[in-house]
Every structure is written in structure tokens, then in C-alpha cells.
Amino acid sequence: xxxxxxxxxxxxxxxxxxxxxxxxxxxxxxxxxxxxxxxxxxxxxxxxxxxxxxxxxxxxxxxxxxxxxxxxxxxxxxxxxxxxxxxxxxxxxxxxxxxxxxxxxxxxxxxxxxxxxxxxxxxxxxxxxxxxxxxxxxxxxxxxxxxxxxxxxxxxxxxxxxxxxxxxxxxxxxxxxxxxxxxxxxxxxxxxxxxxxxxxxxxxxxxxxxxxxxxxxxxxxxxxxxxxxxxxxxxxxxxxxxxxxxxxxxxxxxxxxxxxxxxxxxxxxxxxxxxxxxxxxxxxxxxxxxxxxxxxxxxxxxxxxxxxxxxxxxxxxxxxxxxxxxxxxxxxxxxxxxxxxxxxxxxxxxxxxxxxxxxxxxxxxxxxxxxxxxxxxxxxxxxxxxxxxxxxxxxxxxxxxxxxxxxxxxxxxxxxxxxxxxxxxxxxxxxxxxxxxxxxxxxxxxxxxxxxxxxxxxxxxxxxxxxxxxxxxxxxxxxxxxxxxxxxxxxxxxxxxxxxxxxxxxxxxxxxxxxxxxxxxxxxxxxxxxxxxxxxxxxxxxxxxxxxxxxxxxxxxxxxxxxxxxxxxxxxxxxxxxxxxxxxxxxxxxxxxxxxxxxxxxxxxxxxxxxxxxxxxxxxxxxxxxxxxxxxxxxxxxxxxxxxxxxxxxxxxxxxxxxxxxxxxxxxxxxxxxxxxxxxxxxxxxxxxxxxxxxxxxxxxxxxxxxxxxxxxxxxxxxxxxxxxxxxx
Numbered sequence: 001x002x003x004x005x006x007x008x009x010x011x012x013x014x015x016x017x018x019x020x021x022x023x024x025x026x027x028x029x030x031x032x033x034x035x036x037x038x039x040x041x042x043x044x045x046x047x048x049x050x051x052x053x054x055x056x057x058x059x060x061x062x063x064x065x066x067x068x069x070x071x072x073x074x075x076x077x078x079x080x081x082x083x084x085x086x087x088x089x090x091x092x093x094x095x096x097x098x099x100x101x102x103x104x105x106x107x108x109x110x111x112x113x114x115x116x117x118x119x120x121x122x123x124x125x126x127x128x129x130x131x132x133x134x135x136x137x138x139x140x141x142x143x144x145x146x147x148x149x150x151x152x153x154x155x156x157x158x159x160x161x162x163x164x165x166x167x168x169x170x171x172x173x174x175x176x177x178x179x180x181x182x183x184x185x186x187x188x189x190x191x192x193x194x195x196x197x198x199x200x201x202x203x204x205x206x207x208x209x210x211x212x213x214x215x216x217x218x219x220x221x222x223x224x225x226x227x228x229x230x231x232x233x234x235x236x237x238x239x240x241x242x243x244x245x246x247x248x249x250x251x252x253x254x255x256x257x258x259x260x261x262x263x264x265x266x267x268x269x270x271x272x273x274x275x276x277x278x279x280x281x282x283x284x285x286x287x288x289x290x291x292x293x294x295x296x297x298x299x300x301x302x303x304x305x306x307x308x309x310x311x312x313x314x315x316x317x318x319x320x321x322x323x324x325x326x327x328x329x330x331x332x333x334x335x336x337x338x339x340x341x342x343x344x345x346x347x348x349x350x351x352x353x354x355x356x357x358x359x360x361x362x363x364x365x366x367x368x369x370x371x372x373x374x375x376x377x378x379x380x381x382x383x384x385x386x387x388x389x390x391x392x393x394x395x396x397x398x399x400x401x402x403x404x405x406x407x408x409x410x411x412x413x414x415x416x417x418x419x420x421x422x423x424x425x426x427x428x429x430x431x432x433x434x435x436x437x438x439x440x441x442x443x444x445x446x447x448x449x450x451x452x453x454x455x456x457x458x459x460x461x462x463x464x465x466x467x468x469x470x471x472x473x474x475x476x477x478x479x480x481x482x483x484x485x486x487x488x489x490x491x492x493x494x495x496x497x498x499x500x501x502x503x504x505x506x507x508x509x510x511x512x513x514x515x516x517x518x519x520x521x522x523x524x525x526x527x528x529x530x531x532x533x534x535x536x537x538x539x540x541x542x543x544x545x546x547x548x549x550x551x552x553x554x555x556x557x558x559x560x561x562x563x564x565x566x567x568x569x570x571x572x573x574x575x576x577x578x579x580x581x582x583x584x585x586x587x588x589x590x591x592x593x594x595x596x597x598x599x600x601x602x603x604x605x606x607x608x609x610x611x612x613x614x615x616x617x618x619x620x621x622x623x624x625x626x627x628x629x630x631x632x633x634x635x636x637x638x639x640x641x642x643x644x645x646x647x648x649x650x651x652x653x654x655x656x657x658x659x660x661x662x663x664x665x666x667x668x669x670x671x672x673x674x675x676x677x678x679x680x681x682x683x684x685x686x687x688x689x690x691x692x693x694x695x696x697x698x699x700x701x702x703x704x705x706x707x708x709x710x711x712x713x714x715x716x717x718x719x720x721x722x723x724x725x726x727x728x729x
Contacts, residue, residue, distance in 0.1 A: 015405050016349035023398030024342065032394065034186035039392040040383070041188070041309035044253050047384045054255050055325045059291050060262045060317055062298025063100075067266035074302055078108045082115030084265055087272035089118035091288040097124040097210045099179050099296035099304070099317040102166045103134060109169065116173045123174035124209050129160035129196055145219040146201035152226025156246040158182070159197040177209035181306065181319045188307045189316070192323055194230055195247035207249075207323040211239075214292055242332055251319065252326045252333035252387050256310030260318060262298065294321045333387045345395050349402045356406065364410075368403040372396055448568025448581075453510035454522040454560055454608055455580060455588035456495060458486065458529070460503040461555040461596075461695060469548050478540075478551065479503060485532050486556075493525040498579050508580050511567040519562045519611030523620045526558045526602045527645045537694060553694035559592025560604035560642075561585075562611045587637065590630040594726060598625050598641070599688070599698035606638030621649050623657045624664060625700060629725045636723045641700065643687065656685035660700060668722040670715075672708045679705050 026032050063074060071080050085096065096119055106112075116123055158180070165176055178196040183189050194208045204212065204222075208230070212222070215237045223231040227245035232238065243249050263286055274280040296317025297304040308314040326332055348371055356367045379390040460466070460482070467475060483505065487497060490507050494515055498506040509525075510518030533556055541552040563584035569576045587605060595603040609622050623641040630637065643653060663678030683701040690696050707724070 012350045012353040015353060015409075016346050016402060019401035019405055020342065020345055020349060020395075020398035023394045023401060024338070026397065027391070027394035030185045036391060036393050037184065037186060037188065037190060040389055043380055043383045043392075044309040046380070048255065048259050050384050051254060054259065054261045055328050056261060057291055057328055058261065058321055058325050059288065059293050060260050060298065060315075060321050061265050061268060061293050061295045062262055062315070062317075063296065063302065064262075064264045064266075064298045065301075066264045068299065068301070070266040070270070074297070078102075078106050078112035080269070082111035082113070083273065084269045085112075085115035085123065086118050087269055087277060088288060088293070089115075090272060090276035092290070093119075093122065093288045093293050094290050095122055095124065095210050095213045095292040097177070097206055097292065097294050097320070098126050099206060099294060099320060101126050101128055101164060101179070102170060103164050105167050109167065113169045113173065116170060119174065121174065122213065124177050124206065124213060125166035125170050125174055126179040126206060127166065127176045128164040129158070129162075129178060129180055129198055130164050131161050133162050134164050146203055147195065147219050147222050147224060148202070149220065149222060150202060150224040150226065152224070152245065154197060154202065154226075156226060157195050157197040157202060158193050158246065161198070163196075163198045163203075175209055175213065177204055177206040179206050179316075179320070181316050183307065188309065189251075189319055190253075190309065191244075191248045191250045192319055193247055194241065194243055194249050194323075195224065205320075207320045207327075208241075210292055210294070210320070210324055211327055239327055239330065241327055242334075249323060249326075250333050250335070251322050252331055253309050253322050254325060254331070255322065256308070256314055256318060257298065260321060264298075265295065292324060294324070296320075331387065333389060335389045336382075336391070338391070341391055341395055345398060349399060352402065353406055364403065364407060368399070372399060375399075448566045448570060450564050451511045451514075451567045452518075452563065453508055453565050453567060453580065454518045454562040454611070455565065455585045456490070456505070456507040456509060456522050456525070456558070456560055457589050457592040458505045458526075458556050458558045459592055461557055461601075462550075463503045465550060466503075466554075469550060474547075478547070481536060482533075482554075482556075485536060486529050489528045489532060490525050493521040493528070495521065495525060496578070499577065506579075508567060511580070512578065517615035519560075519608050520615040520619060522560050522562075523604065523608065523612045523642055524645065526560065526642055527620070527648075529556070529558070530602060531648075555601055555695040557592055557595045558602045558642075559588050559590065559595060560602075560608045561588035561591055562605070562608040563587075583633075587630065587633070590633075590726075591639070594628070594630060594639070597703070597726065598639070599696075599700050599703045600625070600641040601688070602642040604640055604642055606640065609638075609640045618646055620644075621646060621653065621657070623700070624661060626664065626667075627721075627723045629723055631726050652685050653687060656682045656687070659685070663701075663704065667704060667708065670711075670720075672712055676705060676708050679708075 027036065063076075067076075068074065071077075088096065102112075102125060163178070165171060166174075170176075178193070180196060181189050181192055184191065192205065192207065194205050195202050196205065197203075202224075204219075208222075211217075211232065212219070215232065215234055217232055217234045217237070221233050223233065224243075224247070225231070226243070226247060228243070230239075230241040230243055230247075232241070241249060268286070268288070271282045271285045275282040275285050294317050296315060298315045298317065300313050304316050305313045306316050306319075308319065310318075352367055352371070356364050359367075375390075375395060376392070379392055382388040382390055466478070470478065482503075483500065486505055490497065490505070493509070494513065495507040495509050496511060496513070498508050500506075507522075507525075509515060509522040515521060533554065537552055537554060540547045540554075561584050565580045565582045565584045567580045568578065570579050570581065571577055584607075591603045591605060595601060603625070604622075612620055613622075621643040623643050625639045625641055627636045627638050629635070643649070643657065659678050659682035663675045663682060666672075666675035666678060679701045683699070683705075686699040686701055687693070688696040688699050690698060690702075
């Protein structure tokens with residue numbers, strides 16, 4: 001097989017088969033078939049606005065609200081039904097079919113039976129299948145004759161042991177037929193059994209028996225081919241009613257309660273009684289001559305309702321009425337087989353992949369929406385206009401999956417192209433900058449701009465000693481552990497790594513991606529890193545002799561400062577780095593180096609503290625350390641220790657900070673003894689204690705006690721304002 005053919009098979013045909021095949025397989029589940037049927041129901045309801053009016057040859061006669069008002073609560077006295085049949089017989093209907101059961105005798109059956117006699121062989125009474133023996137007496141003459149000309153497996157026909165039949169006198173007068181309306185797997189009635197098998201005989205449904213009476217056909221003129229059709233062959237009538245292998249008919253629902261030809265039983269009874277029996281002319285009396293009258297319950301307050309495509313509460317007499325109308329008009333619904341839909345869908349899918357997979361996302365979307373809209377439009381037209389049911393959902397699902405695959409594949413290809421750019425530039429540009437370059441589609445240029453950021457500097461305490469003691473290969477492993485842990489946390493807090501300088505880490509918070517809470521994120525990152533370093537110390541210590549004791553005591557100092565800074569691509573025209581520069585950057589570096597002088601491991605400026613607390617005043621615990629003038633600057637700056645995150649603060653820490661702050665106030669007031677007393681109280685509460693905390697040689701309480709001893713020996717000038725001038729960087 002040639003390479004282009006293999007590529008075409010792999011790129012277009014196999015994805016189409018996979019996506020559409022998955023949708024087709026899903027369509028075999030009952031759950032999905034319920035969704036398909038529900039979608040078709042929506043079109044059925046829509047179709048009522050575009051179809052012709054119901055066939056006038058069939059009328060539903062309802063036990064409705066007017067009848068309840070006239071004759072009282074249901075069930076009515078059978079005298080009412082007898083009066084109805086006696087009066088309606090003058091109208092000469094072709095069929096009066098009762099979708100109502102009369103299985104038990106009643107005290108008022110006499111007039112009911114007399115009324116039925118007036119209709120003679122034009123009346124059909126409903127029956128129902130059951131597996132429980134109703135123990136009804138055998139009639140002297142049952143005019144319902146079984147259907148015997150059947151081809152196919154009779155076992156497929158719905159079968160029960162017994163039947164719940166009308167009372168014997170009614171069976172001697174008229175015919176009996178089954179009213180069974182069985183719901184589908186999703187509980188909705190969309191098809192009806194045209195045949196029922198009981199007592200060893202195959203008998204017609206109410207719909208089929210009504211048609212036989214209407215056309216004066218005998219059972220021997222009915223030929224059934226299961227899985228194909230019921231053939232009605234009379235001198236003047238030929239009908240082919242499509243059925244499945246069990247004898248069920250797929251109803252082409254045309255009308256619900258609102259759309260059907262309906263008349264109230266009470267209106268007909270009163271009107272025909274007055275006109276024909278009381279000689280009171282009724283000029284608006286509806287004609288029933290030659291029509292099929294389907295009598296049934298037509299109000300929601302009664303029980304004979306069920307779910308159909310027209311709603312969850314539909315009078316079930318309309319199931320039979322729709323079926324009869326379908327046959328009268330030869331208006332049958334047809335389902336399109338799966339294979340032509342599958343072939344067309346595969347062709348459209350392969351075409352789309354071949355011609356649109358490398359087009360723009362807008363073009364792909366237009367193609368997908370156009371094809372989907374065209375198919376849905378076709379399905380709507382074929383159902384509304386021709387009663388041809390195309391599958392609605394699984395083709396759409398398969399096609400959508402294919403479009404998702406096509407778009408995803410393009411995204412993967414674009415991602416690979418981005419990875420190539422990252423491979424080319426990632427060795428000397430930060431990942432964030434590379435991503436920005438990819439998103440903008442422009443190559444990076446030299447230059448910078450002002451941005452409000454937080455600068456982050458960190459350094460390992462006494463790292464030169466590490467280099468002297470630890471062999472180079474082990475030192476690399478150690479630094480990889482440390483730098484990886486720190487970098488992961490910095491990036492999780494949206495920091496942009498500027499550079500590594502040996503053991504030092506330089507990071508930008510707030511550029512190139514703007515972060516309104518950059519100071520908060522930087523402060524949180526600093527404390528997360530200090531906690532992580534504590535975990536690393538335990539890990540290294542657990543590795544025994546692999547690391548010298550100095551590693552177990554590793555400490556890292558961190559300095560932060562916030563403010564307006566120049567950020568951008570700075571360097572030469574051939575090699576540059578996204579970095580930061582300016583006085584505020586230098587001050588952040590002084591915070592890191594100056595932390596040693598104050599016996600702390602995380603120090604920030606007042607600007608960082610204020611910005612952090614503006615974003616979240618309760619997230620981070622700060623301790624004021626005083627006001628200093630760093631080397632290289634003339635103005636004083638407030639400095640703070642970042643003690644811990646709020647969730648990690650203990651009552652001891654809070655008490656230490658309180659006592660220290662009070663001592664600092666005494667210090668500013670030159671109350672050396674008062675300040676010393678307070679610092680002595682805060683000293684044992686310090687989180688970091690020399691000889692206890694690994695790598696710690698001092699803390700702020702000890703530092704201030706030393707400064708006080710110095711000032712006692714050499715008092716500051718009279719105009720001293722509490723500022724301490726740093727002698728070292």
C-alpha cells in the first residue's frame with residue numbers, strides 16, 4: 001500500500017470510523033434510543049402546525065368535563081351508555097368502538113344492552129389481556145372470530161393466558177377487541193399491538209377490528225405476514241398496514257387532544273335524544289353518518305391516560321384514533337434504515353477531515369454547523385412532509401465527535417509547533433516569556449517598561465562552606481533538590497523566574513503577567529519555601545551519612561521589596577533575558593543580605609508589607625524590625641520580618657511579637673533598660689533559637705539587645721530618630 005493511501009486511511013478514514021462507530025454503538029442502548037425517540041417526539045409536536053386537518057371519517061367521543069358536569073362522577077350509570085347508543089343509532093354511524101371495559105355485570109344493564117342492540121353489528125366493546133383468570137361465563141355466541149391467515153412465528157405476538165372481556169350479553173350483540181396500549185422501553189407509547197394472542201387464538205386490536213367493521217371485512221380477508229404487514233383485501237378495499245415481527249404498528253401520530261376531531265358524549269346524547277326521540281329540532285347537530293366513533297375517557301381527572309409523543313397525560317383513546325386515521329389515509333410512518341445514514345455520514349466525515357482539517361477554526365466551525373444544520377433540517381422536512389423518520393441524535397453525536405477530534409488534532413499540531421519554538425528559545429528565555437512570544441506571534445525585542453512588581457531574592461546561608469565540604473557531583477544533586485523545590489513553589493504562586501546565580505534565586509512577581517496581589521503571592525511563596533526547606537532538611541538527615549551535618553542545618557535567607565521597576569528584555573541584540581532593574585530591585589537584594597544582620601530568614605520592606613495586607617490583611621504574620629538606611633541609599637526604609645503564615649502561627653509567636661513590638665517602642669524612646677527587659681521576655685519565645693533551630697546563630701531579640709549595649713556605650717546623637725544605618729550590604 002502506498003504511503004499517501006496509508007496516510008489518508010490513518011488521517012481521515014480511521015478517525016471517521018471510530019467516532020461515528022462509537023455513536024452508532026451508543027445508539028444500541030435503550031437509554032440512547034429513548035433520547036432518539038424523544039427528539040422525534042419534538043418534531044411530531046412541531047408537525048401539527050404544518051399538517052392537514054384530521055380525517056373527518058373518524059371522531060373521538062369523549063367522556064369529558066361537560067359529561068362529568070351533566071351526569072356526575074365517573075363511572076356513570078349504564079343507562080347513560082344505553083341512552084347514548086339508542087339515540088346515536090339514528091345518526092347511522094359506521095362504527096361505535098368503546099375504549100372502555102365492561103367486564104362486570106350491573107343492575108342497570110338492561111337498558112344498556114337494549115341500546116347496544118340498536119347498533120347491532122356496528123358496535124365494538126373493549127377487551128383487555130390478562131394472565132389472571134377472570135372466571136367469566138362462556139357466551140352463547142361470540143361474534144369475534146380469530147384471524148388465522150398468519151405467516152411467521154406466532155410466539156412473537158403478545159400472548160396472555162386469558163382475556164378480560166365485556167359481559168356476555170354485550171359479546172352476543174357486538175364484537176370484542178383488545179384495547180391494549182403497551183408503552184415502549186422509555187415508558188412512552190409510540191406503537192400499538194394490532195394483534196393479541198390469547199386462549200390459543202389470534203384476535204384483532206380495537207383499531208384493526210374497527211377498520212374491519214368499517215369496510216365490512218371478514219377475518220378470512222385479513223392476511224398477516226409478521227415482520228412485514230397486515231393485508232386487508234376486500235372487493236373494494238386494499239390496505240397494507242406495516243407491522244414488526246410481533247405485530248406492532250409504529251403509529252404516525254398526527255393529533256393529540258387539541259388537534260383531534262372530538263365531540264362530547266353528553267353533547268351527542270342530549271342532541272340526538274332531543275332531535276330523534278323528543279322531536280326537538282337541533283340545527284347544529286353534528287353528523288355521525290358513516291363515521292367511526294371512538295368512545296373513551298377524554299379528561300385528565302380520569303384514569304385512561306398515558307404518555308405519548310403529545311405529552312405525559314394523553315387520552316389513550318387517541319392512540320387507537322391515530323392508528324385508524326393512518327390506515328384510512330394510508331399515512332404510514334417509515335424509519336430510514338441505518339446503513340444509508342451511516343454511509344452518508346462517513347462520506348461527510350471523511351470529506352470534512354480531508355478538506356477542513358487544516359483550515360482555520362472559524363472555517364471548521366462553519367463547516368460543522370452547516371452540516372449539522374442541514375442534516376437537522378433534512379430530518380425535520382422528511383418527517384413533517386413525508387413521515388420518514390431519520391435518526392436525529394446519533395449521527396449528530398458521531399459528527400460532533402469527529403469535529404472535536406479534528407479541532408483537537410489541529411490544536412495538538414499547533415502545540416507541537418509551539419514546543420518547537422520553546423525548544424529553540426527555551427534554553428535562554430524564561431518559559432513565561434516564550435509563551436507570551438508564541439501567543440503574540442512576534443519575536444521578542446530589546447526594551448523595557450515600568451511595572452509595579454515585587455522583587456524576590458534568596459540565598460543559602462554560608463553556601464561557600466557547602467562548596468568546600470561537599471564534592472561537586474553531590475553538590476549538584478543537592479542544589480537540584482533545593483532549586484527544584486523552590487522553583488516549583490514560586491511558579492505555583494505565579495512568580496516568573498528571572499535567573500539562578502549559583503545558589504541564589506531571583507524571581508519577579510507581577511510581570512510579565514500582571515498580578516494585582518503580587519506582594520501577597522511573594523510573601524506566601526517565601527513562607528511555603530521556608531516550610532519546604534524544613535521538610536528537605538528532615539529528608540537529607542534521614543539519608544544518613546550521604547550528607548554532612550551542615551546540610552541538615554541548611555537555611556535560606558529571602559528578601560522582598562515592592563514598587564515600580566523597569567522590566568523587559570534586557571541584554572544584547574543577539575542574547576538577552578527577561579529581567580528587572582532599578583532602585584527597588586536593589587532594595588530587595590539588600591533585604592535578603594541584610595536579613596543576616598537582624599537574625600531573621602525572611603525580610604521585606606514596608607512597601608511589600610503594606611501591599612500584601614492590602615490584598616489580604618490576615619494571610620501573613622509580620623514583625624516590625626525597625627527603620628534602617630541600607631548601604632548605598634540615604635533615605636530610611638521600614639523593615640519587617642515575615643514570621644509565618646497565619647495558619648501556622650502559635651500563641652507563643654503572637655506573644656513574642658507583642659513583647660518585641662513594645663520593646664521596640666521603648667528602644668525608640670531611648671529607654672534602654674525598659675527595652676532590654678522586654679527583649680529578654682521575648683527572647684525565649686523567639687521561633688528561632690541558637691543551638692536549637694538548625695543553622696541559627698541569632699534572632700531579633702538578641703540583635704536588639706546587642707544594639708542597646710552598643711548605644712549604652714556610645715549613645716546616639718540628640719537628633720536620633722531611631723533609624724539604624726547599615727554598614728554592610
